[in-house]
Amino acid sequence: MQAADISTLEAVALAATRSAAVAGHAWVGRNDQNSADAAATSAMRAALAEAPGRGTVVIGEGEKDDAPMLFNGEVVGNGHGPDFDIAVDPLEGTSFCARDLPGSLATIAFGEPGTLWSPGPGFYMDKIVVPPRAKDVVDLDDPPERTLAKVAEALGKDVADLRVVIMDKPRHKELIARVLQAGAAVQTPAGGDVGGSLAVLMPTHDIDLLLGVGGTPEGVMTAAAVRALGGGMLGRLAPQRDDEADAIRAAGMSLDRVYACDELVAGDAFFVATGVNGGPLLGRPRTADGTTITESLLISRGQIRHITHTTFD
Template structure:
């Protein structure tokens, strides 16, 4: 059922659902061969190339508005790259072929292949900005939060909207040195903190999904992950705010040189302004999605598809066997 105040994707965008699922499933299977091998760049490269092959045959013409990899010199689908067979709709793409590269490399739960599609010209491009400060909240707290607020005030607003005490809240904040003070303040206010080592798309899904265990996400993560998250937020009627948060002087200088305002707060509708969909497929398993597995000559994957106000859990079968890496 579509949620109130939600903008539904156009019919054209919905025709890309099968492409999104095929892209993430292929990337998940390709990277799964690198699970536990402590080579996150090789895993990311395998996911990226598998996803690129699927997108090359997508109906229409897609533009990668924001890709993953440039900020850490990893393999990537690069910004401005065009994909598709040129026959059909035009669309924008935000992509992270392997979110949680370290989880994959170390065989820890939580890594997944992710992608978002949106109507052409509606995805925000951060230019040289690789990191952003974010707040993600569920539909009940929509329109109530502000990045300019102190975290204690944000906790109070969200708790009230959810009919909870602050001490009942569970907040997702990535376990990074830059978040030490934020985590201390949230804990001192009485809320519980879930602090994954990486993976703020997964953390945002924990907030947005109706059965998710978290109440809000705070902190600085990647801009690719932010734009992909905005597509899911928009589809599910939640709320999100973002602001560029450069982590190096060179990044800040490049943002200013591009004429962008480091103080500007972007709304969810500014990050993704049209109909959108989001897809993710599990790589190493975990609470959200199971990992790919062999079954009687076929590979089974589990995906989430978020589109038109719905969350669907999709099983995908590919005939063949899982890739095996040999020395």
């Protein structure tokens, strides 16, 4: 994409996540995940319809969660501008939103046409995300103890000084135990591995790596941010049910192949998130006296930009 196109599309992505965040925020604490997801998705779709160009959704969250979605293959935009690919989750952390727990985000990534990896029927993947200084030392086939030792050496730390994000899921029980036994500290959010990955990449957060299995849409969006900032990421499909594994094999895809970051996102791309209900990364939308204030994060071309936006009704 040309620089002018990137700047234009960044503005579109920011408008889309802001719209989704404000719509989703109306459902914070109402214990209704599907309504929150539907509101965020509808608002994001309406914003993307105004995009100056033609965007194709390569990977979305809805099919995995049987939720309202921007569906794979959906085309958005007015057609008058550049073509681009989209990876999207209008409401990352739906349970956080429904229960008013911190960390829910409206998220999206844009890339050049044909550059965002499509996992086909694969909904889950095993991931490692590390900062730039450790990008060349990780191996998804290493046991966690060896990964910790290699990352610690690359970062000039002791293993005991490492802080690791692993989602608090039953599938991670052994992994968490082994990382703790090795001496590292573990942060175990209930979900939201996009937020955990961003914390690894941002120097203002004291997180050294992310490990474990999460969603493929989150993986591709994370890879857009990782690539933009020169970090390291590896991923491999990790089906959580037999029918998912069978569908992956039927599609001719390998369960053993490890994808590097530049295979998950093979060209220029950027990532945008807007806070829905507050948390360590971004605050929630705030409305008063006819104005709405949102907080967003734009990761693009080696830069991290925090953007506060005020909308006047």
